Amino acid sequence: MVVPQxxxxxxxxxxxxxxxxxxxxxxVLGSLIGGREAGRRELVSRSLxxxxxxxxDQDFGTAYAHxxxxxxxxPELKTSVKETFQFxxxxxxxxxxxxxxxxxxFNCYEQALELYPNDEVICNSMxxxxxxxxxxxxxxxxxxxxxxxxPDFADAKENFYRVANWLxxxxxxxxxxxAKRNLTYLKAIENAVCSGCKSVLDIGTGTGILxxxxxxxxxSFVYACELSKTMYELAxxxxxxxxxxxxxxxxxxxxxxxxxxxxxPERVSLVVTETVDAGLFGExxxxxxxxxxxxxxxxxxxxxxxxxxxxxxxxxxASATVFGMAVECKEIRRHHRVGTQExxxxxxxxxxxxFSPTYASAGSEETVEPYTTEKLSRIxxxxxxxxxxxxxxxxxxxxxxxxxxxxxxxxxxxxLPVTEGGVLDAIVVWFVLQLDDEHTLSTAPSEETCWEQAVxxxxxxxDYSVKTGDTVMMEVCCQDCYLKIQKISSxxxxxxxxxxxxxxxxxxxxxxxxxxxxxxTTSKQDGNSQVxxxxxTEIALLNNVPYHECFKAAMGKVLLSLNPSKDLQSMDVDGxxxxxxxxxxxxxxxLDAAPDPLYILDVSEGFSILPIIAGKLGPVRAYSSVEKEQxxxxxxxxxxxxxxxxxxxxxxLSHLEDESVVLQRPKSDKLWSIIILDVIxxxxxxxxxxxxxxxISRCLLHSGGKIFPQYVxxxxxxxxxxxLLLESAVQGTEPTLGxxxxxxxxQFKVPVRVYLDLSMLPCVPLSKPAELxxxxxMSPLLNTSSREVKVQICKSGQVTAIPFWYHIHLxxxxxxxxxxxxxxxxxxxxxxxxxxQVQVGDELVLNVQHHKSSIxxxxxx
Numbered sequence: 001m002v003v004p005q006x007x008x009x010x011x012x013x014x015x016x017x018x019x020x021x022x023x024x025x026x027x028v029l030g031s032l033i034g035g036r037e038a039g040r041r042e043l044v045s046r047s048l049x050x051x052x053x054x055x056x057d058q059d060f061g062t063a064y065a066h067x068x069x070x071x072x073x074x075p076e077l078k079t080s081v082k083e084t085f086q087f088x089x090x091x092x093x094x095x096x097x098x099x100x101x102x103x104x105x106f107n108c109y110e111q112a113l114e115l116y117p118n119d120e121v122i123c124n125s126m127x128x129x130x131x132x133x134x135x136x137x138x139x140x141x142x143x144x145x146x147x148x149x150x151p152d153f154a155d156a157k158e159n160f161y162r163v164a165n166w167l168x169x170x171x172x173x174x175x176x177x178x179a180k181r182n183l184t185y186l187k188a189i190e191n192a193v194c195s196g197c198k199s200v201l202d203i204g205t206g207t208g209i210l211x212x213x214x215x216x217x218x219x220s221f222v223y224a225c226e227l228s229k230t231m232y233e234l235a236x237x238x239x240x241x242x243x244x245x246x247x248x249x250x251x252x253x254x255x256x257x258x259x260x261x262x263x264x265p266e267r268v269s270l271v272v273t274e275t276v277d278a279g280l281f282g283e284x285x286x287x288x289x290x291x292x293x294x295x296x297x298x299x300x301x302x303x304x305x306x307x308x309x310x311x312x313x314x315x316x317x318a319s320a321t322v323f324g325m326a327v328e329c330k331e332i333r334r335h336h337r338v339g340t341q342e343x344x345x346x347x348x349x350x351x352x353x354x355f356s357p358t359y360a361s362a363g364s365e366e367t368v369e370p371y372t373t374e375k376l377s378r379i380x381x382x383x384x385x386x387x388x389x390x391x392x393x394x395x396x397x398x399x400x401x402x403x404x405x406x407x408x409x410x411x412x413x414x415x416l417p418v419t420e421g422g423v424l425d426a427i428v429v430w431f432v433l434q435l436d437d438e439h440t441l442s443t444a445p446s447e448e449t450c451w452e453q454a455v456x457x458x459x460x461x462x463d464y465s466v467k468t469g470d471t472v473m474m475e476v477c478c479q480d481c482y483l484k485i486q487k488i489s490s491x492x493x494x495x496x497x498x499x500x501x502x503x504x505x506x507x508x509x510x511x512x513x514x515x516x517x518x519x520x521t522t523s524k525q526d527g528n529s530q531v532x533x534x535x536x537t538e539i540a541l542l543n544n545v546p547y548h549e550c551f552k553a554a555m556g557k558v559l560l561s562l563n564p565s566k567d568l569q570s571m572d573v574d575g576x577x578x579x580x581x582x583x584x585x586x587x588x589x590x591l592d593a594a595p596d597p598l599y600i601l602d603v604s605e606g607f608s609i610l611p612i613i614a615g616k617l618g619p620v621r622a623y624s625s626v627e628k629e630q631x632x633x634x635x636x637x638x639x640x641x642x643x644x645x646x647x648x649x650x651x652x653l654s655h656l657e658d659e660s661v662v663l664q665r666p667k668s669d670k671l672w673s674i675i676i677l678d679v680i681x682x683x684x685x686x687x688x689x690x691x692x693x694x695x696i697s698r699c700l701l702h703s704g705g706k707i708f709p710q711y712v713x714x715x716x717x718x719x720x721x722x723x724l725l726l727e728s729a730v731q732g733t734e735p736t737l738g739x740x741x742x743x744x745x746x747q748f749k750v751p752v753r754v755y756l757d758l759s760m761l762p763c764v765p766l767s768k769p770a771e772l773x774x775x776x777x778m779s780p781l782l783n784t785s786s787r788e789v790k791v792q793i794c795k796s797g798q799v800t801a802i803p804f805w806y807h808i809h810l811x812x813x814x815x816x817x818x819x820x821x822x823x824x825x826x827x828x829x830x831x832x833x834x835x836x837q838v839q840v841g842d843e844l845v846l847n848v849q850h851h852k853s854s855i856x857x858x859x860x861x
């Protein structure tokens with residue numbers, strides 16, 4: 001493998017490459033042929049001894065070179081030295097990686113795979129290096145090969161599942177299972193081909209299904225382009241399996257790079273595409289269609305002229321209409337606005353303004369997606385429409401001038417009359433695709449569709465409440481290939497409006513003042529405010545009051561046991577102390593002998609105020625592991641607002657020489673009182689290497705110190721859920737209208753679905769929740785990597801999936817449930833390959849296994 005030039009290091013720190021040149025190797029082998037077997041054996045023996053000596057000196061590069069020579073001279077030793085050779089290879093690869101000698105690293109792996117072409121461990125390790133360097137397509141190939149070589153190799157399976165989510169996004173399965181969508185596209189393509197469009201270009205072909213529709217409809221020439229290497233290769237397999245490989249020309253190209261006659265012989269009469277996202281334009285459909293009209297399509301048919309369709313170009317979809325409405329939705333609100341001024345006794349200073357990335361993108365020069373997406377029909381807690389749906393814009397994909405004018409068009413104002421009072425949380429957007437004159441597809445919240453809706457959260461207002469008769473105002477524009485809705489505000493009904501020129505109708509100074517008071521602008525922060533942009537999951541965590549209260553109580557309990565002084569006893573640990581505040585406690589401490597501070601380390605990922613909460617519990621030195629400067633600045637402002645001495649909160653990474661070794665002593669002569677680990681990802685999976693981190697942490701605690709959480713219980717239940725099946729794998733040939741696609745794309749299915757909201761998952765519970773596994777971070781002897789659990793069936797049906805969640809025990813008295821309504825965590829589910837028919841009273845045995853961050857569950861009767 002040749003690494004692209006940009007990936008190669010500018011200089012090599014060490015010149016040893018240890019790639020044995022074939023001519024040299026041939027000369028060595030030649031000199032040993034012809035009655036010189038004794039010389040070969042002696043050289044092999046000396047090389048083995050030298051390799052082992054080098055390993056003892058940790059000179060892995062020289063050891064690797066000796067092993068290469070041995071294995072080329074004595075192939076019969078491959079089995080006996082295999083494990084040592086693997087160890088040497090991996091250690092030398094780590095060293096090369098640290099020196100940025102990327103090409104040498106891959107040369108070593110290619111040599112190793114020449115010697116051991118069917119070694120799943122080497123294949124997997126090669127894939128891991130490729131994945132870390134951003135070569136996901138190539139990494140997937142090695143992971144896939146490793147899994148094929150050994151289907152039980154847990155590391156390779158976990159790696160393949162992780163990369164599969166990157167390479168084949170989960171919406172492909174949902175889309176291909178959407179029979180209504182597929183049939184509507186098929187009919188529109190049939191109409192176009194029957195009316196004379198004989199040459200077709202499918203832009204962003206994915207699995208190739210629209211291209212096969214065109215060929216089935218009778219198109220003479222079909223071309224398809226796909227940028228993703230994985231999807232291109234998948235489309236090649238699908239087209240060949242459907243006996244169309246000679247009739248559909250597949251191009252591994254971005255449509256913008258297609259040239260005539262280099263790639264296709266002439267302009268086509270029909271372009272079909274579905275490069276649309278929830279916000280319509282986010283996949284670049286406007287840019288690709290402008291290029292297609294200018295370079296790849298025949299000229300559009302003149303209006304009001306009765307001429308043959310085949311002589312002119314057209315696009316499917318023909319046009320789109322975008323709709324929007326304002327909504328109240330607690331779930332959107334808690335992920336995009338901090339809804340409290342105090343968390344577990346910590347005052348969140350008004351000097352810090354928290355925003356989610358969607359708000360930050362409005363004033364950013366970077367191209368950031370200005371919306372998030374939700375399936376509103378399944379959002380926890382539901383939503384309340386505050387306005388009627390309103391047409392935001394239309395776009396004609398068959399009009400080149402209109403497409404070109406979109407980006408240049410100035411922002412326009414849109415106003416929505418409020419029909420239901422409530423809290424203004426978001427503008428929700430969807431669209432109707434007009435494929436042709438007869439066929440449409442809608443992504444509205446009320447439709448059963450594979451699409452989600454685009455959500456523009458409202459942030460930065462002084463007051464979010466609206467009442468009937470008020471008006472929600474906003475600006476709309478198309479910029480950076482995105483539909484942007486910004487400057488969202490509300491106008492009270494007392495202000496009045498002049499619909500003719502979008503200005504306020506004002507008669508005197510009093511009305512002007514009244515109107516300005518009613519107009520809620522997006523400029524909430526003053527010039528001295530510290531802006532802090534958090535991910536939506538981080539904002540949801542900040543809003544998770546039970547989480548912070550639970551940690552406060554558990555930390556207070558540990559600190560009190562380690563330092564039962566009056567200082568700690570007087571703190572308001574459980575909400576009913578003496579009421580002495582932090583400043584009074586510190587003043588009192590200065591009169592008495594100040595106790596040594598207790599050390600607390602928070603290595604949870606992302607933005608966390610737990611170190612500040614700990615700082616309110618007494619004489620502690622709290623260390624935060626947040627990395628972003630903006631987050632550190634915000635935490636400093638909050639610390640100051642809570643009158644913390646500067647030394648109370650420190651940022652741990654600034655104390656480390658090697659940031660990769662986060663878990664170490666606070667000082668050479670000190671140990672930690674509390675170490676807070678991130679055990680569960682917000683996706684619903686267990687964090688990678690958490691048990692290894694716990695093992696290191698236990699060695700860094702002084703007597704009586706604790707890891708939080710101390711243990712985690714995994715709970716699950718058996719359910720019947722058609723929804724999970726449709727989102728996890730293509731269900732046969734029926735939804736794809738007879739085309740054989742499922743076996744190919746289902747190679748990329750993963751057994752675990754993540755980011756689920758169990759409260760809104762369409763499913764029928766077939767059993768009661770059961771404890772599946774225990775992960776103990778403080779007492780490792782209580783852990784088992786696998787366990788059998790018997791589950792009683794309480795309702796007849798088909799078991800299709802096993803959703804699971806966690807009870808996170810900080811100690812015996814304080815725990816958190818990741819499936820609670822206030823939780824910032826989502827849930828996950830294992831989806832079975834084959835449904836299991838069950839009756840009331842049946843008993844199933846679940847074999848539960850935990851490996852790194854992966855939980856696998858197999859079911860037997």
